[in-house]
Amino acid sequence: MKSKDIAIVGILLAIGAILRYFLAMLHTxxxxxxxxxxxxxxxxxxxxxxxEAVGIGLVAGILSMLISGSIFPPANLISEPLGALVCFALYAVIKNRSKLAPTATTFLVTLVSGFSFAAIALIAVAPTILNKYTTMxxxxxxxxxxxxxxxxxxxVIVQILYIPANRVLSRGP
Structure with missing residues (x-):
């Protein structure tokens, strides 16, 4: 991965982490x-x-784990690399088939990440979940x-940001 790519990944992950942190502070x-x-x-x-995609997912998992208010933060160390792997594979398959490929990819990746996180949390901390909820x-x-x-x-966010970000990145070396 080129240093420009590493910088792009770092900036985007930092923006995501900052937004997640501030949204978590709202306690919604x-x-x-x-x-x-x-x-x-x-x-x-x-x-x-x-x-490299799995590595991006691992870094995302570490960030998510550190700023998570969830029931079992370490589950992010599995769910985010899994999501990144799905993103890599799915986007490679559909990128030339639709202008909405970023939307479809991100939607499915979020489902994969979220549901794998939930499955891991259910397995790891079932008694805690049952204390908070009556049943599974x-x-x-x-x-x-x-x-x-x-x-x-x-x-929606990724589709909105994809067009201007792609234009900016395709302008220069």
């Missing part, structure tokens, strides 16, 4: 994970290798809409 029931949106944008813009189904009923709404939000 829905805190979108802007880190997912911005690592998707980074992967879409710079077209890294598969190992209660947790799922609450969690699914949050992931889907976040996926829509992330997809």
């Amino acid at each position: 029931p829905l805190t979108p994970n802007m880190i997912i949106a911005f690592y998707c944008l980074a992967i879409i813009l710079i077209a890294p290798t598969v190992f 189904e209660g947790f799922i009923i609450v969690f699914v809409p949050i992931v889907v709404i976040t996926a829509v939000f992330n997809a």
Whole structure:
């Protein structure tokens, strides 16, 4: 990866982390994970290798874990690299088929990341979840809409940012 690409990834991950941190400070029931949106944008813009994409996901997972208010923050260390891998593969397949490829990719990546996070959290801290929710189904009923709404939000953000970011990056060396 070129130093320009590393700088782009770093800036986008930093923006995502800052936005996630400030949104988490609002203490709303829905805190979108802007880190997912911005690592998707980074992967879409710079077209890294598969190992570089997983590395971007790992860094995103570390950032997410450090600023997370979730029930099991270490789950981000698996869910974000998995999301980055899906982003890499899916965008490679659909990028020339639709102008909405960034939207579709980010939407699906957010679902993969969110639901894999939930599955890991369910396995790792089931007793804690059952203390907060009456049943596992209660947790799922609450969690699914949050992931889907976040996926829509992330997809829209990436599509809006993709066009100007791509223009800027294609102008110079």
